[in-house]
Amino acid sequence: MIGSLIGKGPFIAVDWGTTNRRAWRVGPDGVAEAECEDACGITALAPGDFAGQVAMLRETLGDLPMLLGGMIGSNRGWRETPYVACPADARAIAEAIMWIDPQTGIIPGVAQERRDAPDVMRGEEVQIIGALASGLVPENATLCLPGTHAKWVRLCGGRIAGFSTWMTGELFALLGEHSILAPQMEGKARAGAGFAAGVVASAECDPLGHLFAVRAAHLLAAPMIDGPGYVSGLLIGAEVRAGLRTSGGEVPHLIGRPDLNKLYAAAIAQVQGNPAASPPAMDGNAAFRAGCSALLREFA
Amino acid sequence: MIGSLIGKGPFIAVDWGTTNRRAWRVGPDGVAEAECEDACGITALAPGDFAGQVAMLRETLGDLPMLLGGMIGSNRGWRETPYVACPADARAIAEAIMWIDPQTGIIPGVAQERRDAPDVMRGEEVQIIGALASGLVPENATLCLPGTHAKWVRLCGGRIAGFSTWMTGELFALLGEHSILAPQMEGKARAGAGFAAGVVASAECDPLGHLFAVRAAHLLAAPMIDGPGYVSGLLIGAEVRAGLRTSGGEVPHLIGRPDLNKLYAAAIAQVQGNPAASPPAMDGNAAFRAGCSALLREFA
Structure with a gap:
């Protein structure tokens, strides 16, 4: 059902973090056709605000399918979306998307459930999938994603095999x-x-x-x-x-x-x-958009 | 002149830090005869408050000679007291005490003026002198003073030879x-x-x-x-x-x-x-009081 609605035309990609939010209308070729960025991170909003915020994003960027990644899927976000366990690839992550409705999905994070090195990510997995799908990183590689909570990631066979924060x-x-x-x-x-x-x-x-x-x-x-x-x-x-x-x-x-x-x-x-x-370096926002595109293609 | 006034009877030792202040009346045998501790650190006071605060301490603990150590000698304290350079011993530190009046002195800090490892202390030098004077640390030793800004100190021949924070x-x-x-x-x-x-x-x-x-x-x-x-x-x-x-x-x-x-x-x-x-471990407050006693003995 979902496949019939999305994965073919433009869509909205939202990187919804703790303090900031970036949203793009992504064209069929993966290019950002429009964007908005603001300080409406999840901690700036009340639990009841999210549905209205999503409607406002659609007013700005178009009434389109939407994928949301980042802390929006955490226990302080809109709807808690369980982590996918390592090793994780695009298919496993796509299958675990939490669909609020058939046009609106929250991307899960990835967890490393090792007692000696527990770790989690939310949002970076989308960038990693995007970098892979863009052919900018090989299937076996070490990645580093700088940021507030920087991640070092080991890719094995195109899967997120392990990581540290x-x-x-x-x-x-x-x-x-x-x-x-x-x-x-x-x-x-x-x-x-x-x-x-x-x-x-x-x-x-x-x-x-x-x-x-x-x-x-x-x-x-x-x-x-x-x-x-x-x-x-x-x-x-x-x-x-x-x-x-x-x-x-x-x-x-x-x-x-x-x-x-x-x-x-x-x-x-x-x-x-x-x-x-x-x-080699890739812009994180471009990687995020490419990752959302790649996740939607899993439903095509 | 100073020697004629102090170094023989009881006195007041004040460890005056950024957020806290501890003061003791120290008897001739080095024992704390009375004490007060409060949150009147230097950042809780205005520049004009210090003389009045010192008078109040004397009302509480006795009209006695007073030595003050710690951040009270910093540029945010009562009167900026220049650092003594490493290597520094009790005599050099005693000679650099800033006398507000013949009964009231601020103990200088110690600076390590190395371009590759600049470092400073204010207050710990009193504890170090106290530990040495008490015979609890040898003249050649490594010391560690835990705290907000912990110090590792190298003592050589009874002098503070170098340290790191x-x-x-x-x-x-x-x-x-x-x-x-x-x-x-x-x-x-x-x-x-x-x-x-x-x-x-x-x-x-x-x-x-x-x-x-x-x-x-x-x-x-x-x-x-x-x-x-x-x-x-x-x-x-x-x-x-x-x-x-x-x-x-x-x-x-x-x-x-x-x-x-x-x-x-x-x-x-x-x-x-x-x-x-x-x-081997020594209580920092006891070391501070012993250090003040030892500094006053330099004038005896």
């Missing part, structure tokens, strides 16, 4: 907003000398032992060139070093915001000792 | 108050099975890669036995491992709050693989 983005935000380092962390992290110094310092396996230097240097009137860059370099550097150890040195494909991809690419090149090497 | 306590508080882990971090960290599991996980050199497991386990209905314990074990475990690498395995003397000393002692014993070994 790094709270790098959230820690960076916590330090910049609430810690004693906040005054020295104003502004955006950039891939410059400060970032590179942070990546170097992260090599000692104890990035947390270097954070306070940002404050101490300021007090000793020898301020860091770039506080946010240094802290970002420390945290991303530690993450990248651990990720590369786990992947056996295999360079990951990056899927994320272009500015974050750039920071991760710089850290990876530095850790690999090859400043010219640039890991 | 770990924002372990602040990070733990940030994660417990502001992060996505907060709901799973309610309660106090204790040295139990959860803490031990965190110390184990910190062994992989990437404690930050294990934090999210606390959240994921909860979502997968397999909650950690002890969220605050696990996170504390991860952070303290990472700090202790790095500290022991730096000290060449030399077990540090602990100076701090008894509950924190206990957590650090548990982590050290676990990392050393010797559950029976307990590092």
Whole structure:
């Protein structure tokens, strides 16, 4: 039944996160024909708001089939959508979509149900499926998805075989907003000398032992060139070093915001000792739209 | 002149921090004869409040000579008291006391003016001098002072030769108050099975890669036995491992709050693989009072 309604024409893809929401009208060729982005993340809304919000999105983008991914499927979202267990592929995820009605589906997240390494994702699985469907990542690969809760993902035979989450983005935000380092962390992290110094310092396996230097240097009137860059370099550097150890040195494909991809690419090149090497990178929004298209094709 | 007024009878020692303040009347034998503790840290007071606050402390504890240590000497405190550079001993610190009047002195902090590892302390130097003066730590030793900004200190010939700061306590508080882990971090960290599991996980050199497991386990209905314990074990475990690498395995003397000393002692014993070994530990408040006594003796 669902297949008869969707999978052929344009549709709406919604990446509905904790604090932000991005929605696109996706054409048959996968191109974004229209988009809207706002701060109506799930925590900005009450439980009864979601149906009305979805109607408003259709008023803006067209009365079309809609796929929603991200935290909208969590226990704080519209309708809790159970995780699919690893290893998971596009078919398993498509089959577990929670259909609110025949035109409106919530994409499930993916869970790694390992007692020694429990982990979950919601939204990234759509980007991963999109990157695979676009032919931008091979079926056996290591992926890195930078963000608030960055993911390192192992793909085996086109399936999400396992993954680990790094709270790098959230820690960076916590330090910049609430810690004693906040005054020295104003502004955006950039891939410059400060970032590179942070990546170097992260090599000692104890990035947390270097954070306070940002404050101490300021007090000793020898301020860091770039506080946010240094802290970002420390945290991303530690993450990248651990990720590369786990992947056996295999360079990951990056899927994320272009500015974050750039920071991760710089850290990876530095850790690999090859400043010219640039890991393949894909825009996370494009990957999300491609992932929704691929999931709908499972019903065609 | 100063020597004629102080160093012979009882005096008041004040550990005046960012958020808290502890003051004691210290008898000639170094014993606390009276004390008061409150939340009148420097950030709770306006610049003009300090003289009045000091007068009130004297009303409570006696009209006696007073030594003040901690953030009271910072640029946000009563009177900025320049740091003494490493290597620093009791004499150098005593000579740099900022005398507001002949009966009231602010103890300077200590700075490590290394471009590659800038660092500062304010208050811990008093505890270190106290531990030395009490004969509880040898002149050549590694010390660890747990806290919001934990310090690992190298003593050489009775001087503070160098040190490094770990924002372990602040990070733990940030994660417990502001992060996505907060709901799973309610309660106090204790040295139990959860803490031990965190110390184990910190062994992989990437404690930050294990934090999210606390959240994921909860979502997968397999909650950690002890969220605050696990996170504390991860952070303290990472700090202790790095500290022991730096000290060449030399077990540090602990100076701090008894509950924190206990957590650090548990982590050290676990990392050393010797559950029976307990590092020597000294109460931080007793060390502070002893340090003030020792500084005053420099004027006797």
